[in-house]
Amino acid sequence: GENVEQHPSTLSVQEGDSAVIKCTYSDSASNYFPWYKQELGKGPQLIIDIRSNVGEKKDQRIAVTLNKTAKHFSLHITETQPEDSAVYFCAASYGSSNTGKLIFGQGTTLQVKP
Amino acid sequence: DAGVIQSPRHEVTEMGQEVTLRCKPISGHDYLFWYRQTMMRGLELLIYFNNNVPIDDSGMPEDRFSAKMPNASFSTLKIQPSEPRDSAVYFCASSHPLQTEAFFGQGTRLTVV
Numbered sequence: 001g002e003n004v005e006q007h008p009s010t011l012s013v014q015e016g017d018s019a020v021i022k023c024t025y026s027d028s029a030s031n032y033f034p035w036y037k038q039e040l041g042k043g044p045q046l047i048i049d050i051r052s053n054v055g056e057k058k059d060q061r062i063a064v065t066l067n068k069t070a071k072h073f074s075l076h077i078t079e080t081q082p083e084d085s086a087v088y089f090c091a092a093s094y095g096s097s098n099t100g101k102l103i104f105g106q107g108t109t110l111q112v113k114p
Numbered sequence: 115d116a117g118v119i120q121s122p123r124h125e126v127t128e129m130g131q132e133v134t135l136r137c138k139p140i141s142g143h144d145y146l147f148w149y150r151q152t153m154m155r156g157l158e159l160l161i162y163f164n165n166n167v168p169i170d171d172s173g174m175p176e177d178r179f180s181a182k183m184p185n186a187s188f189s190t191l192k193i194q195p196s197e198p199r200d201s202a203v204y205f206c207a208s209s210h211p212l213q214t215e216a217f218f219g220q221g222t223r224l225t226v227v
Contacts, residue, residue, distance in 0.1 A: 032214045043118075043205055043218035044157070089157065093214065100145050100209030100216040101170070104157040 002027040004092050006105025014113050019080050021108045023090035024072040032093035033066060033073050034102070039086045047088075048075070080112045118219035120206050126225045132194040135222045137206030138187055147216060148181055148191050149205040157205070163189065196226045 003026045013019050025033075031052040036044035050057045050064045050073065057064050061080075066073040077084055087109050091102040119138040127133050139146045147162040161171040166183045174181070178197070183189040193200055203223050207216040 034215065036218075041220075043207075043220050045218070046215050049215065100147065100207070100214050101159065101162055102216060103159075106156045 002030075002092070002094060002103050004090060004103045004105040006090050006108060008108060009106065010109045010111070012111045012113065013080055015080060015082060017080055019075075019077045019084070019110055019112075021075045021088055021090065021110075022072060023074070023092075023105050024070075025092040025103070026071070027092065027095060027103075028071065029095040030092040030103075031095075033064070034091050035062075035064060035075050036089045036091065036104075037086045038089065038107075044089055077110075080110075082112050082114050085110055085112045118206055118208050118217050120204075120219035120222050122222060123220060124223045124225075126227065127196055129197055129226055130195045131226075132192065133196045133200075133224060133226075135191040135204050135206075135224070137189045137191070137219060139189070139206070139208030140210075140217055141187070142210060143208035143217070144186075144211045145209045145216075146183060146189050147207040147209075148189070149207065149218075151203045151205060151221070160191070193224075196224075198226045201225050 006023045034049035037047045038044045048062050050066050061078045063076045087107045089107050090105040094101045121136045148160040149157050151157050160173045161181045163183045181191045203221045205218050205221045207218045209216045
């Protein structure tokens with residue numbers, strides 16, 4: 001079945017450094033790839049997303065890259081700050097459906113040390 | 115809009131009891147999803163609805179789980195009877211038909227003892 005693998009499971013960086021989280025997906029029909037940030041006691045919140053017709057997207061300190069041929073995508077956070085500490089999930093759409101139905105990676109716990 | 119609203123936020127119940135989780139999606143969102151989050155399995159899609167109709171319930175773990183959406187503004191996830199292995203955080207999410215972003219509620223932390 002469809003699957004999304006996410007690495008690393010934990011990541012610790014110093015404030016100001018960059019953080020990179022990588023995901024691979026199995027369904028070549030997937031065309032939507034969001035990233036969610038989950039803070040303690042809260043639900044996941046979308047921080048950035050990318051569609052299959054785009055190779056890269058940037059929003060301030062956050063960027064996402066997509067390689068459809070290799071079926072992998074990555075989240076890049078530059079100039080990390082302590083408030084970036086959270087669990088980050090990548091996800092891929094089930095096929096090309098536009099329903100919001102997603103397969104999630106296992107999550108990466110990011111710790112930014114001041 | 116207040117976002118997706120779930121209740122209760124926390125639920126502790128004894129094994130064998132019936133548990134009902136509630137969700138109010140964002141107004142105008144035609145899709146509603148129920149997810150379960152555990153350390154072992156991460157975020158799993160249990161079931162989703164389109165225009166109040168269940169579309170895919172293949173993620174529902176057992177017959178003890180059931181979900182309904184009687185109208186566009188309300189959905190329930192019921193577990194009867196509950197078991198300790200059902201302990202998890204249950205999230206409800208909704209999305210608009212013209213957008214793919216899924217908005218999540220705050221979740222219900224269920225503990226079955």
